[in-house]
Amino acid sequence: MIDLTQMGQQAQAAAQVLAQLDTATKNQALLAMAAELTAHTEQILDANARDLAAASDQPAKFTDRLRLTPARISDMANGLKSVAALPDPTARIDGGFTNAAGLSIIQKRVPLGVVGMIYEARPNVTVDAAGLTLKSGNAVMLRGGKEALQSNLALTQVLQTALTKVGLPAQAVQLVADPSRALANEMMHLTAYLDVLIPRGGAGLIQAVVNTATVPVIETGAGNCHIYVDQTADLEMAKAIVVNAKVQRPSVCNAAEKLLIHQAVAADYLPALAAALQAHGVALRGDEAARAIVPNMAAVTAADWDTEYNDLIMAVKVIADEDEAIAHINRHNTKHSESIITNDYASSERFLNQVDAACVYVNASTRFTDGEQFGFGAEIGISTQKLHARGPMGLAALTTTKYQIRGNGQVRE
């Protein structure tokens, strides 16, 4: 029987310890976690094999994400070592000032406290989240997909052993070991203990958490991304970027789902763009104007414009001008990543300023929206909301600030 209130209390107590640790101690814990993972590879693979056996009726795409191998466990351990090598986000002071009353006011970075994660059957998220929250001084409560329960139990046990070995509270990393809906629901309302809830997974999971939780949520990952090929675009560059953004890894949130093309170049460019995409197995769905130019596309439906395919599918629309492109994007996008291919300076500036998204690109693939690619070293998710953090979230997104105010007897007049 899982008692979430008790888990929350333990997490909060652990968080108070973690918040006061120096960077060296946290790094030592991360390295111990990495060593312990490697040392228990067999035990983790055994647990994972039980999960895989129970999930044998699931599609290959699903079991591929669930499957652990010695190489993947080694990757997880290396990930923890990389996090140990990153700067400590709570070592930072954002700024400070002396106010009119002579108070010295310092704004210091501090951990959030207790982070809740709700995610799908991907055991690597368990280790990633534990490493990032620990480095930023937070305790974490993990609720992974039910199909990964045995793997997650084995992983958290190993991580807790490492924490104990370096003298830290094991409850800094806890697994909600009953992956039922009822308990997930209770977790979404654990406002007394959770400072933030980060859902990771498909649109359905994210929306369920956003609509249900009273704990503050950071919404992540929905990506209906567009590439707009302007009339001044270089065709070869456009082709390389559109193909990369669509096919390099179609299942992820920063893959492009929509191609908008200016009417002045549609007849010249679209046949080459479509052929390049189709050569990579992309199924195209065009509006009337696009199909008049490239007849071997399916007809697009209204619902397509709001759909994130996460697959080798792309919808194509011929656009009258940049204003129409920007309006279309702002109406249908998920505020993730949008790109314009252009050689016109004014067009590039309009697009950068008027498109409402976490990341707006000129002449580059949307696939770069990623903590690793941005140079953050690690990523807890990609925020598509506007509060707290926007775009790829590194360690800093797992912190907040505190004003520390030093006086010498000031009272308010």
Place this chain on the structure above:
Amino acid sequence: MIDLTQMGQQAQAAAQVLAQLDTATKNQALLAMAAELTAHTEQILDANARDLAAASDQPAKFTDRLRLTPARISDMANGLKSVAALPDPTARIDGGFTNAAGLSIIQKRVPLGVVGMIYEARPNVTVDAAGLTLKSGNAVMLRGGKEALQSNLALTQVLQTALTKVGLPAQAVQLVADPSRALANEMMHLTAYLDVLIPRGGAGLIQAVVNTATVPVIETGAGNCHIYVDQTADLEMAKAIVVNAKVQRPSVCNAAEKLLIHQAVAADYLPALAAALQAHGVALRGDEAARAIVPNMAAVTAADWDTEYNDLIMAVKVIADEDEAIAHINRHNTKHSESIITNDYASSERFLNQVDAACVYVNASTRFTDGEQFGFGAEIGISTQKLHARGPMGLAALTTTKYQIRGNGQVRE
């Protein structure tokens, strides 16, 4: 019949215009709003008189907040002029870097979009919120307390006239003119149009919004603030600070509600502290140890430790040591403002680092937690949550960031 979806669409369209304005145009609008308020003082007072007449059965405290006077309207106009004089938070670029692929990545401050405000029957909030959201480039949807409806209608009409006069969309400032619970509830779920919801008012209103809203909420204002008098405290300083924090304005969230005093000085200090507070009409409620020293206190109950009085009441607890003080505060506080009075360096540092609150003070009154006192020039509220903004929120809290990324054909390997 109020159509919130239509209002949301209009707000979003207005927000897209506001986001592209230069600072001078926004300032011109703020000055026009100030001028229009002054010019229509009579009309606003007439509307306010109708609200006051309908609220004649309400307590004086309530009608005092509802009441407008020529001086108060002039204050509101001056407030708008002050906001015009503040720096534009969206003019800032937070930073930038070139990533490994050679992309130039700039993190720019941008408006949130559409801000929703739910507040009580205080017409000044209508004008404050309109000014701050406009300056930060946001549209606002205002839902004030039903008892202020006529005042709010008159005020928003005047503000909209000013917007129209300077060529800006009137829908940048909209009032939800049906202050029913059903419509407030619908507003809390207007995720397609509202980027954030900021409740302002008593604990009941704030909690109702936090528990109901699916729109991201910034929680504000609950303040169960403590002052801990350490054994090394200067008694005269402690007396001045405790009295100031408790009595200077007891109804507000940064007033102190609890006095913790170290056992080593309780017998020496408490009689003088209690007498000073009682001389200002403060009703004291003590624990057993406190009442053994100062018998003329009522007995405290367990519920007191979690209660924000907003009144001339203060609960007193004798504390064994600083660890107990910090643990008590972290268990019962609302993460708003906490202060230690001490002359011991190590104690001050422990308190600053271990107390979990937006603002932690040494040797100063908690009453300084305020945007004006911090030098922000204006305040949209005081955040007691940890995401997005913590502590007094000035104009910057009404912005988010956007990554603008300039490339020259980069694709991801």
